[in-house]
Amino acid sequence: MTALAAALARRIASAGPISVAEFMADCLMHPEHGYYATRDPFGAAGDFTTAPEISQMFGELLGLWLAQAWLDRGSPAPFTLAELGPGRGTLMADALRAARGVPGFLDAARVHLVEASPVLRARQREVLAGHAVTWAESVDALPEAPLFLVANEFFDALPIRQFQRDAEGWCERQVGLVAGALGFGLTAPMPVAALAHRLADTRPGDIVETCAPGEAIVAAVAERIAAQGGAALIVDYGGWRSLGDTLQAVRGHRPEPVLAHPGDADLTAHVDFEALSRAAAAQGVAVAPLTPQGVFLERLGIAARAEVLARNLAGAARDAHLAAHRRLTHPQEMGTLFQAIALTGRGSPPPLGFDP
Numbered sequence: 001m002t003a004l005a006a007a008l009a010r011r012i013a014s015a016g017p018i019s020v021a022e023f024m025a026d027c028l029m030h031p032e033h034g035y036y037a038t039r040d041p042f043g044a045a046g047d048f049t050t051a052p053e054i055s056q057m058f059g060e061l062l063g064l065w066l067a068q069a070w071l072d073r074g075s076p077a078p079f080t081l082a083e084l085g086p087g088r089g090t091l092m093a094d095a096l097r098a099a100r101g102v103p104g105f106l107d108a109a110r111v112h113l114v115e116a117s118p119v120l121r122a123r124q125r126e127v128l129a130g131h132a133v134t135w136a137e138s139v140d141a142l143p144e145a146p147l148f149l150v151a152n153e154f155f156d157a158l159p160i161r162q163f164q165r166d167a168e169g170w171c172e173r174q175v176g177l178v179a180g181a182l183g184f185g186l187t188a189p190m191p192v193a194a195l196a197h198r199l200a201d202t203r204p205g206d207i208v209e210t211c212a213p214g215e216a217i218v219a220a221v222a223e224r225i226a227a228q229g230g231a232a233l234i235v236d237y238g239g240w241r242s243l244g245d246t247l248q249a250v251r252g253h254r255p256e257p258v259l260a261h262p263g264d265a266d267l268t269a270h271v272d273f274e275a276l277s278r279a280a281a282a283q284g285v286a287v288a289p290l291t292p293q294g295v296f297l298e299r300l301g302i303a304a305r306a307e308v309l310a311r312n313l314a315g316a317a318r319d320a321h322l323a324a325h326r327r328l329t330h331p332q333e334m335g336t337l338f339q340a341i342a343l344t345g346r347g348s349p350p351p352l353g354f355d356p
Contacts, residue, residue: 284346
């Protein structure tokens with residue numbers, strides 16, 4: 001039993017079962033035992049690898065997307081260039097390098113990283129040592145200015161609640177104690193106003209997940225863009241409308257039971273892009289249609305970029321480069337599992353890489 005599992009067991013024994021959202025929040029960000037609060041989880045030595053760590057092409061293309069969005073909106077200066085959950089800082093470093101060729105972009109950019117983990121903040125300082133960077137605790141802490149924002153694999157790590165439909169309503173899934181160990185259980189059936197619209201497309205036994213923190217964050221981003229201008233790009237894995245249990249744990253690059261090692265494994269859930277889009281649109285922005293990552297990257301020109309980089313490679317390095325291109329774009333790899341949406345001001349030019 002991990003230290004966090006023991007702490008959670010004592011808490012549950014004293015106060016009763018906790019929601020899945022409370023469990024996730026403690027597992028990921030507990031100040032002493034939380035997964036992100038205590039380690040750098042990325043890369044071969046960690047537990048998982050994200051797109052920016054797979055290939056520089058990912059961050060480069062997203063950087064050029066941001067630069068084009070900035071140009072299309074009149075090149076405001078100064079502006080806030082922000083990333084939510086920037087990991088090691090790899091994506092932002094690649095994005096800034098790619099955007100150097102866009103006149104005025106870097107001079108006007110004020111880089112802000114929204115990051116809660118002290119361990120990852122330290123790593124970001126190292127990777128972005130050549131740039132002026134400010135860290136923020138939340139979107140609300142970003143300065144008042146046109147906002148150009150990117151979030152890659154950020155929303156999947158936000159705490160979710162899980163509800164299982166019952167003939168009489170919805171039962172919330174909870175984490176309690178079963179024979180002295182952590183185990184899942186259900187509350188009594190109850191009405192859930194936020195899920196009233198899901199009665200039409202679910203049946204008893206179905207699980208629906210909600211992520212109030214994600215909806216609040218995307219609404220805050222959209223509100224900024226509607227009021228001050230800018231654009232936002234969100235890339236994550238998930239789909240349109242939550243259905244089913246998608247909560248998962250990864251440790252040492254392998255899936256494992258969610259309750260096996262609390263605090264020592266990454267926990268994520270599929271993003272409900274319909275819910276994010278609805279929350280953003282309510283703030284008065286335009287939301288580009290959900291687009292598979294592979295399609296999005298191909299529209300941005302990843303094939304041409306891959307060809308250019310391959311010219312200077314040979315042997316194992318070339319093979320790894322080609323494998324990275326495939327992994328990012330192929331339908332059987334990350335190409336369709338990961339999806340993208342963009343937020344822009346109503347009436348502004350359509351964002352690059354999305355169908356009008």
